[in-house]
Amino acid sequence: AYTCLVGARRVGLRLRVLQGAMCPRFHVDNVPLRLLTTYVGPGSEWLEEGAIERVGLHLAAAPVDNIRALQAGEVAVVKGEKWLGNEGAGLIHRSPASDQRRLLLSLDWLA
Numbered sequence: 001a002y003t004c005l006v007g008a009r010r011v012g013l014r015l016r017v018l019q020g021a022m023c024p025r026f027h028v029d030n031v032p033l034r035l036l037t038t039y040v041g042p043g044s045e046w047l048e049e050g051a052i053e054r055v056g057l058h059l060a061a062a063p064v065d066n067i068r069a070l071q072a073g074e075v076a077v078v079k080g081e082k083w084l085g086n087e088g089a090g091l092i093h094r095s096p097a098s099d100q101r102r103l104l105l106s107l108d109w110l111a
Contacts, residue, residue, distance in 0.1 A: 002035050002107050005077075012108035021095035022104070026057055028090030029080035033109040036076045036093075041102025043070030046078075046093040057092065069096060 003011055016022070018041075026047065036044050051066040070076055081090040096102070 002077075002109075006033055006109050008109045008111065010110040012106075012110050014104070014106040014108075016104050018095070018102050018104055020099050021097065023095045024097070026052065026092050026094045028054075028057070028092055029078065029108075030082060030090075031080040031108045031110075032082045032084070034078045034080060035105075035107040036070070036078060037074065037105050038070065038072050039103040039105065040072060041100045042096035042098045043072060043074060043102075044076065044093050045069045045096050046076070046091055049089070052092060054088070054092070 002008070038044065045067050046069075047066055048068065078091045078093065079086045079089070081087055083090070
């Protein structure tokens, strides 16, 4: 369904069991589109636009009351920096701040 949605010829697939955060700092992805879902454990965390300054993002501390989180089984289709017309506006997100084990599926539109 993902490849049909975007008309992808190539998709990167990552299915990993994680113990702890893979990407603990808030960041944006350098891909056009990424599908994320966590089958077991806490889901990815994200911020609404304007919740944090993008300049120096990797150094910034996010306001705790603005962090949103996906629940296990929820699917997010995340626009990255390479989505046409989305430069400078990729979704700011990170791995959950938890040491619980999780099963993560990530699909990247490569071409």
